[in-house]
Amino acid sequence: MSNPTLLDLNSVVQHPGSSEEFRLQCPLALENRDIFLAAPAEVHLKVESTGKMLLLRGSAVIDCTVPCSRCTNNVPIKLDIEIDEEYGISGTPSSYGIGGFATIDSDEPFEIFKGNSLILSNLLYEELMVQLPHQSLCSGSWDIPCNTPEEKFLHLDTGEDSLLKGNTD
Ligand SMILES: [Zn+2]
Numbered sequence: 210m211s212n213p214t215l216l217d218l219n220s221v222v223q224h225p226g227s228s229e230e231f232r233l234q235c236p237l238a239l240e241n242r243d244i245f246l247a248a249p250a251e252v253h254l255k256v257e258s259t260g261k262m263l264l265l266r267g268s269a270v271i272d273c274t275v276p277c278s279r280c281t282n283n284v285p286i287k288l289d290i291e292i293d294e295e296y297g298i299s300g301t302p303s304s305y306g307i308g309g310f311a312t313i314d315s316d317e318p319f320e321i322f323k324g325n326s327l328i329l330s331n332l333l334y335e336e337l338m339v340q341l342p343h344q345s346l347c348s349g350s351w352d353i354p355c356n357t358p359e360e361k362f363l364h365l366d367t368g369e370d371s372l373l374k375g376n377t378d
Pocket residue numbers: 277278279280281282346347348355356357
């Protein structure tokens with residue numbers, strides 16, 4: 210079974226100076242998170258090898274919902290994520306014709322590569338976690354009450370609310 214989110218970058222890795230461009234839609238693995246994708250991420254990615262480094266540059270539009278920081282209602286947000294990453298390359302590229310084979314180094318705690326293939330959904334997930342706003346409110350502002358029936362957040366309408374307000378920057 211082929212995985213549509215696995216991008217084979219071997220040809221770029223073995224040919225320093227070459228690049229490849231991808232435009233595709235990619236689902237994201239979001240298990241155990243309160244984030245839901247409204248649609249697959251729209252990804253534009255350019256992959257380039259300098260011989261020693263693999264450069265990933267591009268962007269992804271992620272249309273998702275996250276829980277409201279006050280009432281946990283789903284809040285739709287659309288994020289334009291920037292991708293700008295570099296990874297080391299070890300070994301001699303096979304295009305040099307001396308029997309070598311170059312591989313991508315990845316010391317990420319989260320698995321981003323499988324051999325010389327990029328696990329795009331994992332890269333996007335990591336970028337999303339970094340670039341996701343810390344707080345999202347269904348009303349759009351701490352000054353405007355949530356769009357939920359009152360009883361759902363009555364227990365928050367105490368000192369806790371002003372405590373949270375001090376934290377908004
Ligand atoms: Zn809310």
